[in-house]
Amino acid sequence: MGYLFGSHPGQTVLVSPFPPGSVYVYVYEFPDQPAGAAPTARRRDDWQRVVAMSTADDGDTLPGIPNVGKADLDAMVENERPDPREELADVEADTDLGVSMAEDAQSVARGEISGDEYWEKYDEAAAEEFGDAYRETPNPAVDAGDQTVSTETAESLSCAVGSMDTVSTETAQVDDGEGGIGTGGEKWGMVIDLQKCVGCDSCTVACKSENRTPPGVSYNVVMEEEHGEFPNVTRTNVPRPCMQCDNPPCVQVCPVSATYKMDDGVVNIDYDRCIGCRYCNIACPYGARYFDFGENYDDEVEGAGEITSPEYGVDRGSREEGKSPIGNIRKCSFCTHRLERGEEPACVETCVGDARNMGDLENPDSDVAQMADSSRAFQLKEDEGTDPNVYYLK
Amino acid sequence: MSTQRSRFEFDPGFEDDRLRVAWYAVVGVLVAVGAYATYLRLTGGMASTNLTSIVPWGAWVAFYIYFVGLSAGAFLVSTMANVFEVEGMHRIDREALFAAIISMAVALLFVWIDLGRMDRMYFPFIWRQLTSALSWEVHAYVAYIGILVTELYFSMRIDLARVAERTSGLRERFYAALALGRLDTSEESQAFDQRWLKRAGIVGIPLAIFMVHGGTGVLFAVSKARPYWNSGLFPVIFVVSALLSGTALVMMIYVLRTRLFDGDSVDPDLLDRLAQLLIGFIIVDAALTAIETFIAIASLHPHEIETWQVIMYGPMSWSFWWFMIGFSWVFPMVLLSKRSWRRTPSVMVLAGLSVVIGIIAVRFNIVVPAQVMPVMEGLPHGSYFPTLVEWGTSVGMIGVGLLLYTLGAETLPLTPLSGGDHE
Ligand code: SF4
Numbered sequence: 128m129g130y131l132f133g134s135h136p137g138q139t140v141l142v143s144p145f146p147p148g149s150v151y152v153y154v155y156e157f158p159d160q161p162a163g164a165a166p167t168a169r170r171r172d173d174w175q176r177v178v179a180m181s182t183a184d185d186g187d188t189l190p191g192i193p194n195v196g197k198a199d200l201d202a203m204v205e206n207e208r209p210d211p212r213e214e215l216a217d218v219e220a221d222t223d224l225g226v227s228m229a230e231d232a233q234s235v236a237r238g239e240i241s242g243d244e245y246w247e248k249y250d251e252a253a254a255e256e257f258g259d260a261y262r263e264t265p266n267p268a269v270d271a272g273d274q275t276v277s278t279e280t281a282e283s284l285s286c287a288v289g290s291m292d293t294v295s296t297e298t299a300q301v302d303d304g305e306g307g308i309g310t311g312g313e314k315w316g317m318v319i320d321l322q323k324c325v326g327c328d329s330c331t332v333a334c335k336s337e338n339r340t341p342p343g344v345s346y347n348v349v350m351e352e353e354h355g356e357f358p359n360v361t362r363t364n365v366p367r368p369c370m371q372c373d374n375p376p377c378v379q380v381c382p383v384s385a386t387y388k389m390d391d392g393v394v395n396i397d398y399d400r401c402i403g404c405r406y407c408n409i410a411c412p413y414g415a416r417y418f419d420f421g422e423n424y425d426d427e428v429e430g431a432g433e434i435t436s437p438e439y440g441v442d443r444g445s446r447e448e449g450k451s452p453i454g455n456i457r458k459c460s461f462c463t464h465r466l467e468r469g470e471e472p473a474c475v476e477t478c479v480g481d482a483r484n485m486g487d488l489e490n491p492d493s494d495v496a497q498m499a500d501s502s503r504a505f506q507l508k509e510d511e512g513t514d515p516n517v518y519y520l521k
Numbered sequence: 522m523s524t525q526r527s528r529f530e531f532d533p534g535f536e537d538d539r540l541r542v543a544w545y546a547v548v549g550v551l552v553a554v555g556a557y558a559t560y561l562r563l564t565g566g567m568a569s570t571n572l573t574s575i576v577p578w579g580a581w582v583a584f585y586i587y588f589v590g591l592s593a594g595a596f597l598v599s600t601m602a603n604v605f606e607v608e609g610m611h612r613i614d615r616e617a618l619f620a621a622i623i624s625m626a627v628a629l630l631f632v633w634i635d636l637g638r639m640d641r642m643y644f645p646f647i648w649r650q651l652t653s654a655l656s657w658e659v660h661a662y663v664a665y666i667g668i669l670v671t672e673l674y675f676s677m678r679i680d681l682a683r684v685a686e687r688t689s690g691l692r693e694r695f696y697a698a699l700a701l702g703r704l705d706t707s708e709e710s711q712a713f714d715q716r717w718l719k720r721a722g723i724v725g726i727p728l729a730i731f732m733v734h735g736g737t738g739v740l741f742a743v744s745k746a747r748p749y750w751n752s753g754l755f756p757v758i759f760v761v762s763a764l765l766s767g768t769a770l771v772m773m774i775y776v777l778r779t780r781l782f783d784g785d786s787v788d789p790d791l792l793d794r795l796a797q798l799l800i801g802f803i804i805v806d807a808a809l810t811a812i813e814t815f816i817a818i819a820s821l822h823p824h825e826i827e828t829w830q831v832i833m834y835g836p837m838s839w840s841f842w843w844f845m846i847g848f849s850w851v852f853p854m855v856l857l858s859k860r861s862w863r864r865t866p867s868v869m870v871l872a873g874l875s876v877v878i879g880i881i882a883v884r885f886n887i888v889v890p891a892q893v894m895p896v897m898e899g900l901p902h903g904s905y906f907p908t909l910v911e912w913g914t915s916v917g918m919i920g921v922g923l924l925l926y927t928l929g930a931e932t933l934p935l936t937p938l939s940g941g942d943h944e
Pocket residue numbers: 368369370371372375376377378394410411412413414415416458513
């Protein structure tokens with residue numbers, strides 16, 4: 128196994144032989160940013176799969192199971208496969224180096240050469256090609272849970288040491304001068320088009336896997352309402368995240384100010400301050416708050432707790448009894464950690480009907496501002512005076 | 522004074538040693554059950570409860586407001602003696618104050634165990650929120666306990682000094698320390714105490730009514746999201762039912778302590794006075810609750826109507842009909858109806874006990890039903906009944922209260938040594 132991780136100004140290329148049997152080239156682009164600002168990487172959508180599927184022996188087929196002709200399939204894939212040279216020609220990095228690293232990475236994947244040999248071979252070339260970016264960026268093959276490079280080799284390499292997780296959380300945690308997370312210039316708002324919502328609950332699922340919420344905690348739910356009597360029945364699906372109210376009753380009642388509005392309009396919960404009194408849970412008119420009773424999915428899913436989510440830009444590591452957020456109140460944060468990385472919330476990204484939209488409500492040209500202004504727009508429980516930042520389109 | 526001193530007889534504690542052993546055994550069992558349940562609560566976290574994100578407040582919150590109510594009620598009864606100088610009430614002044622202090626301590630135990638992060642219980646004193654009723658309440662409780670202790674001190678100081686005078690060694694030092702070293706038993710010192718007792722009481726009355734118990738009602742009433750609580754009358758009913766339960770409690774322990782500790786006979790006039798007070802509070806409480814119910818139902822607000830349906834016909838309706846209506850209103854009203862019964866200690870103990878138990882159901886019916894109804898159509902309904910751990914811890918905390926009260930009653934001169942009214 129091996130990786131190349133380095134970059135030219137504005138661009139980072141990552142070659143990853145994972146999952147085994149395939150090699151991916153990821154191209155990350157860094158939009159122009161003022162000096163000193165937090166780097167926000169965006170993965171280019173056209174990441175390329177350079178080589179796919181190992182050519183396994185066709186062998187004997189089992190009785191009753193038709194031979195699908197794996198060799199034919201492999202040939203088809205080979206046909207479809209983009210040319211690595213062409214692909215890499217697009218990026219500023221050295222094409223020859225990229226291709227040879229990719230090929231050797233496959234050798235590593237096949238076990239022909241070791242990760243150590245791979246990195247010893249390319250360390251110098253990568254350092255030369257990518258300069259400081261290579262030296263300062265942690266090499267994900269090193270110091271990961273499943274480190275593929277021996278400690279001695281790792282120490283001899285000129286790249287930094289650290290896991291990819293640290294990169295993503297550091298990016299989100301970067302202090303941008305005014306006090307970290309939530310201080311951006313936007314005022315985040317969401318518009319959900321009820322005509323487009325098909326009630327598939329993907330947003331709920333995406334939210335659970337993005338935020339790794341425990342059983343009984345679901346930042347987003349889809350409320351299904353049936354109206355009328357047979358045969359004149361209509362059904363409306365109303366997805367419900369936290370409304371990030373402008374006048375949030377939850378903030379009003381918290382005795383320790385553990386929940387408050389950030390500059391970007393998102394209502395934050397400070398897990399290190401919340402005492403778990405659940406008053407906000409009582410006060411929220413939308414039922415958007417959930418208490419973390421400390422349960423987990425360990426019995427249902429093996430390794431359920433292995434991946435964690437850097438909510439509000441803080442990676443708290445694995446769930447442990449007596450450690451926040453267990454015993455705290457929780458709710459949707461508009462995926463603040465993703466917004467800070469320049470990504471949409473998981474529910475918005477995943478929505479099959481493209482019903483959910485996220486953007487800056489204070490920018491009159493933004494899609495959400497225009498939709499929120501349309502005559503179809505309304506808010507839930509408008510008479511509560513909470514003034515939600517989630518709008519719905521009738 | 523010297524002639525008077527021989528008149529004072531100070532022998533607190535149970536008259537009957539077998540009763541003492543039996544009582545401590547009962548309290549010991551309660552505390553042991555509570556200790557085990559608390560162990561389960563601490564190791565199992567909040568998952569050891571039947572609470573959910575739909576019904577986040579349950580038995581612990583109900584008991585918390587119950588004990589705050591008992592305390593506020595008992596305190597207000599004490600002010601009848603030391604502020605309003607109602608005749609013949611001085612005998613129960615300290616009793617009421619001491620019960621109020623213990624109730625408040627128990628209430629705070631309930632708040633504590635209810636926190637998701639018990640280790641952060643001091644946070645409200647570090648960070649605050651001006652708009653949060655709970656933030657204000659926490660401070661009011663502390664101030665209120667301060668007032669109660671101050672009052673008890675001024676009410677009891679002279680007798681502590683007298684007892685210290687007549688004992689020696691460790692005991693003397695104990696009582697002298699409780700008197701904070703002010704061992705003067707002169708008339709002037711007593712007048713000084715009386716004056717400060719009254720002043721503290723005057724500060725305490727608004728604190729108890731508006732901040733401590735009214736405020737606890739406000740804590741619920743500000744929840745716009747729960748129409749059942751969101752009414753102006755709600756905090757008022759809170760205060761009235763507090764007075765009801767507090768009076769019943771004081772009446773009950775007055776009889777029991779006089780009989781079992783002092784070996785005295787109960788003063789039928791005092792008992793009758795407390796009983797009449799109780800009648801008044803029952804009538805006002807029932808009337809205000811009826812008005813509140815009527816307004817709620819007449820509003821035709823679906824949330825209100827459905828909540829009342831849950832209360833009156835839901836799976837827990839027995840607690841409404843039997844405990845709330847039966848034990849806290851109808852049954853005691855029957856017992857209080859005859860003058861001769863009102864002067865019979867055993868009947869009045871029964872009436873007091875009935876109210877004290879009935880009001881528990883009132884508190885449960887305040888906390889739980891409003892959460893059963895979902896805040897929005899399409900969200901799930903809640904359901905809640907406490908787990909054994911919740912019951913066990915509750916029993917244990919009540920046991921701690923009984924233990925503290927008994928220990929106090931066995932050592933402190935809660936009955937004025939001079940035997941009652943102003944000397
Ligand atoms: S929806 Fe509820 S939790 Fe979210 S901001 Fe509004 S009141 Fe707070």
